[in-house]
Amino acid sequence: MDATDRERQRQRGAYYTPKVLADYLVDRTLGVGYEIGATVLDPACGDGALLTAAAEQIWRRHSLDSKSSPPADRAAPLSACLYGVDRDAGAIEQTNAALRSACGLTNPTVPVGRFVHGDALLDASAGVAGADLTLDWSAQFPESERGFDFVVANPPFINIRRLTKRHDAGVKDWLRKRYRTARGCYDLYVLFIERALELLRPGGRCGLIAPNKLATMEYAEPCRRMLLEQAKIVEIADTSTLRLFSADVYPYVIVFEKRAAQSDHRIRVLQPSADNELLDPPIVREVEQSSWTAATGFRVHGELAVEDRCPTAPLGDVAELASGASGFTAQKVARMLADRKGEPREGEWDFVVSGNIDRFRLRRGGVRYMKSHYQRPVLRENAEISNRKRQLYKSAKIILAGMSKRLEAVYVADPLALGVQAYAVSVDHTAQGGDAYYLLALLNSKLLSYLFSIRYRAKQLSGGFLSINKRQLEQLPVRLVDDEQSVRLSDQIRNAAEVLQRPALDQRRRRELDGEIDRAVYELYGLTADEIQQVERSVAAA
Numbered sequence: 227m228d229a230t231d232r233e234r235q236r237q238r239g240a241y242y243t244p245k246v247l248a249d250y251l252v253d254r255t256l257g258v259g260y261e262i263g264a265t266v267l268d269p270a271c272g273d274g275a276l277l278t279a280a281a282e283q284i285w286r287r288h289s290l291d292s293k294s295s296p297p298a299d300r301a302a303p304l305s306a307c308l309y310g311v312d313r314d315a316g317a318i319e320q321t322n323a324a325l326r327s328a329c330g331l332t333n334p335t336v337p338v339g340r341f342v343h344g345d346a347l348l349d350a351s352a353g354v355a356g357a358d359l360t361l362d363w364s365a366q367f368p369e370s371e372r373g374f375d376f377v378v379a380n381p382p383f384i385n386i387r388r389l390t391k392r393h394d395a396g397v398k399d400w401l402r403k404r405y406r407t408a409r410g411c412y413d414l415y416v417l418f419i420e421r422a423l424e425l426l427r428p429g430g431r432c433g434l435i436a437p438n439k440l441a442t443m444e445y446a447e448p449c450r451r452m453l454l455e456q457a458k459i460v461e462i463a464d465t466s467t468l469r470l471f472s473a474d475v476y477p478y479v480i481v482f483e484k485r486a487a488q489s490d491h492r493i494r495v496l497q498p499s500a501d502n503e504l505l506d507p508p509i510v511r512e513v514e515q516s517s518w519t520a521a522t523g524f525r526v527h528g529e530l531a532v533e534d535r536c537p538t539a540p541l542g543d544v545a546e547l548a549s550g551a552s553g554f555t556a557q558k559v560a561r562m563l564a565d566r567k568g569e570p571r572e573g574e575w576d577f578v579v580s581g582n583i584d585r586f587r588l589r590r591g592g593v594r595y596m597k598s599h600y601q602r603p604v605l606r607e608n609a610e611i612s613n614r615k616r617q618l619y620k621s622a623k624i625i626l627a628g629m630s631k632r633l634e635a636v637y638v639a640d641p642l643a644l645g646v647q648a649y650a651v652s653v654d655h656t657a658q659g660g661d662a663y664y665l666l667a668l669l670n671s672k673l674l675s676y677l678f679s680i681r682y683r684a685k686q687l688s689g690g691f692l693s694i695n696k697r698q699l700e701q702l703p704v705r706l707v708d709d710e711q712s713v714r715l716s717d718q719i720r721n722a723a724e725v726l727q728r729p730a731l732d733q734r735r736r737r738e739l740d741g742e743i744d745r746a747v748y749e750l751y752g753l754t755a756d757e758i759q760q761v762e763r764s765v766a767a768a
Contacts, residue, residue, distance in 0.1 A: 243275040243380045243435065244470045247479070250504040252279035254461065254481050255378055255433030262287050264307065264375035267367075269346035269421060271310030274321030276378045277339065278328050280308060297330040301338050304329070308339030309367060309374070311346045313359050318343050342366050347401065347417050354396035373427025373484075379434040381418035386411055407452060410445035413437070419449055423456055426484040431460075433481045438466055440478065441524040442682050444697060451520035458487040459515055461494035462526055463507055464683075468498065478526070487515045495526055522701075527683040530676070530761075535752040537708050542700030545665060546652045548618050549696050550579075550628075550644025558610060559645065560596040566604045573607040575619050579645035583627040585670045586726040586736075588636045595645055605643035619643045624651040624666050628694045632675035632765060637666050637727060649696055664716050665704065667723035671747040672765040674702055679764065705750045715746045722746075 243251075256266065266280045281304055285292050288303050310321050318341050325338040344361040352360050363370040386398065386408075402408045407416040415436050422432045440446045453459060459482045466476035493515050496507040511528065518524055532538065541547065551559040563577060577600075582589045591602040607616070620641045627634040628647030635651075644650060651669075653662045668674055682698050707716045722739040725731065731739075748758050 242273045245275060245279075246501050246504055247435070247465065247470050247477075248275040248279040248380075249282075250463075250507075251380075251433045251435065251479050252276060252283055252378055254463075254479065255431055256280060256283045256376055259431065260284075260287060260376070262303070265309065265369050266307055266376045266378060267309045267311075267374040267425060268378050269311050269418060269425065270379055270381045271312045271321045271341065272314075272317050272380065274310070274317075274324035276380060277308050277310055277321060278324050280376075280378060281325060281328055281338075284308075292328070293330075297332075298336065300329040301331055301336050304339050305337040309369065310339065310341040311344050311361065312341075313343070313345040315343045340367070346421055347405075347414075348397070352397070352400050352404070354400050357397050357400065370425060373430055374425055375427060375430050377422045377426055377430070377432040377434070379418055379422060379432070381415045381434065381436075383437055384414045386413070407446075407449040409448050412445045413439070416440070416446055416449040420452060423452065423484055428484055430484045431481065432484070433479065435477045435479055438464065438476045438478050438526075438683065440480075441526050442698070447520045450518075450524060453482060454487075454515065454518060454520060456484070456486070457482040458485050458491060459493045461496060462524070463496035463498065464526060465498060465504075468501060468504075470501075489516055491515050493518075523681065525681060527680045530680065530753075530757060532673075532677070532705075532751045532753075533703050536750070537706040538703035539706055540700055541651070541665070541702045541704050544704050545624075547696050547700055548614075548650045548652065550648040550650070551646050556596060556646050559605065560598065562606050562608050562610070563595065563598075563600060563603050564606060565600050566602040574604040575607070575641045575643040577603040577605045577643045577645060578625070578648065580627040580629050580647040583625055583630075583634050583636055583648065585634045586636055586666070586723065587729065588625070588638060593645070618650055618652065621652055622662070624653065624662060624669065625649065626651070626669065626694065626699065629691055630694070631690050631692065632672075633669050633678060633692075633694075635666055635669040637662055637723075647694075649694070649699060651699075661716075661720060663720040663723040663727075664707075666727075667719035667743050668704060668747065669702075670723070670743070671719075672744050672761050673747050673751060673753070676761040676764050678702065705747075712750060715750050719743045719746045719750075 260283060266277070268276050271277055282292050284303050284307055285295070285300060290300055292300070304325065308325070310318070312318055312321070321341050322338065329338055331338065342361065343359065344366070345359040346361065348357050348360040350360055350362040401417065405417045405420050407420045419434065419436065422434060426432055440449065459480065461481050463479040465479055470477070491514070492512040494509050495511045495513060497510045498504050498507040513525065566574065576590055577593065578588065578590065579593055579595060582593065593600045593603045595603065605619070622639040624635050624637050625642070625644060626649045628649055651665060653665060678694070678698065679692065682692070705712065707713055719742070722743050726736060726739050753761070
């Protein structure tokens, strides 16, 4: 594939499926319950990798050898079983070619399935301008009336903002009306999950690849709700560490059935650490489906329900959180920046970004922002700065790094402006648990970093970095101070945090106070010895 093809693929959100992953997905989907004659649909068939893997499963059921059996014998069972759709005509040609090659066919008239050039999301009712490639499913695929037995898919990962290049406003409006998952700044894969559920027969089985964003992103909440209500989620395999795609894609393989889950149904969570483990992936945990909610997300990477054992409130309830400069205003902010000359002047605020923020410490200066480097940047007060942002910059606050391997926070009493990927906690001192240094100690504790990492694993980037956002910070559980013991412990960690803010403190004393905070936090939240060990191991590895 040359550079032009790769860019075209990226714009379409298409990341073709590596064979090892295609074989794995199809085995986990068709390997259970496949009977001769069952129908298999790929609604975004791409280069045909999944359908080719499905063909090999079908041949095994027919006791056919994938290499030595006659080509016509290999093609015969596929013609009434395999179905594919793609909006790229070239992909349809690739699928046909891949299956003919797998069969060993040279006769172009022998069918190997039914593959249609069209858009699986746009049915015949999409009578709006720009809705090209609509499909009349009843006409093209009469089998869709009863529903397909199996759906396999690696749907495109493309955000609605980029969809503008593919569809006009009328189509996007139609998609929002047509699909319950088309909410917020959604990604197309959630629509494909909804479409797969529609196209399956009752009891049918689907295996698909989805980015790990499905587990936690706000826009995916309607999709999670739909799956929890309408499907039995059989298993989720986290394959994000295998780096099977050339792009920065962190995929899950999700297998579900179109049937309501029983109250005691447990979802298998798999986490292969190498390609060869896809042959028999280890089950790392089993989770009751009924314990997951759409709002809290799919806790694929474990759970530590501290909220069930002690009184807590979300951070957003005890303090007000704000973002620094948004991506939309980044250029505007850059125009207001300058290097400080001498002492600070009225109407100038020191400016920091995520990289300036450490645990209990702030490093001013040495900022790279929008491809420019500043020795000691200041943001000049300007009419373009909103009153809300002006108040935020002037007020005392806890600031947090937006990209780090664990939560990093520091308390700042003097005026300070924040760049992209930096967040502020404007403490409400009247709220229970709202003391600044108490919250600072909690945010820098190992426990809250651990909770963030397992609850929002989808925000983890390469290298183990967390990409942190305001909404997720707001959900962190703050231990409320409600009795004599919690008052004692909160005073202890509050005082330790205040001392840790001192810049001249030596490293030995820092380690002692850090450990003191963590031990007190574990006691505040009621952790067991085993849970403490798990937190310590996890954060040490970060």
